[in-house]
Amino acid sequence: MTTRLEDVKINVKIKLAGLWATVMFLYIYADIVAFYTQEHLESVLAGEVAGMQMTPIFLLMMMILMTIPSLMVFLSLTLKAKANRWANIIIGILLTCLALFIAFIGEMLAFGIFATIVEVVVLSLIVWHAWKWPTQEG
Numbered sequence: 001m002t003t004r005l006e007d008v009k010i011n012v013k014i015k016l017a018g019l020w021a022t023v024m025f026l027y028i029y030a031d032i033v034a035f036y037t038q039e040h041l042e043s044v045l046a047g048e049v050a051g052m053q054m055t056p057i058f059l060l061m062m063m064i065l066m067t068i069p070s071l072m073v074f075l076s077l078t079l080k081a082k083a084n085r086w087a088n089i090i091i092g093i094l095l096t097c098l099a100l101f102i103a104f105i106g107e108m109l110a111f112g113i114f115a116t117i118v119e120v121v122v123l124s125l126i127v128w129h130a131w132k133w134p135t136q137e138g
Contacts, residue, residue, distance in 0.1 A: 012129055012130075012133055012134060013076055013077050013084065014077070015129050016072075016076035016084075016088055016126060016129055016130065017072075017073045017074075017076040017077050019122055019125055019126045019129070020069045020070075020072040020073045020076055020126065021069075021073050022122050023069040023072075023095070023119060023122050023123060023126075024066075024069035024070055024073065026115055026118055026119050026122065027066055027069065027119075029115070030111070030112065030115040030119075033111050033115075034111075034112070037109065050102075050106050051106075065098075068091060068095065069095075072087070072088070072091060075087060076088060081133065084130075084133075085130045085131075085133045086130075088126055088127065088129075088130035089127050089130045089131060092123050092124075092126040092127040092130065093127055095119075095123050096120055096123040096124060096127070099116055099119050099120055099123065100116075100120065102116075103116045
């Protein structure tokens, strides 16, 4: 007698929420690891990040950017299918473009390159799962 492991089909909303949580953790971990580099720490202490002054507006913009994945975890679970699908596609594409733009304008260490590659892969999976959202007849 052979035993098979049960393979439960996971709802697309749960997949998307999990992927957004992954993006959120990648953002956080990349920022934390950056603080282990002397150059980054010194620039932060001098009030700069990537050559930009850390003004209240800059910090607000960073907070808004970091809030998006957090909200998308919840919205992926609660929005109606059509709005959910389009929100995930649009925001996923925008954040992918932003990640690639940031990667090309700045100098990145190996950990930053790795984090960006993983972020782009996960964001692409978000767009792909949303694009392939299951349909039903009716």
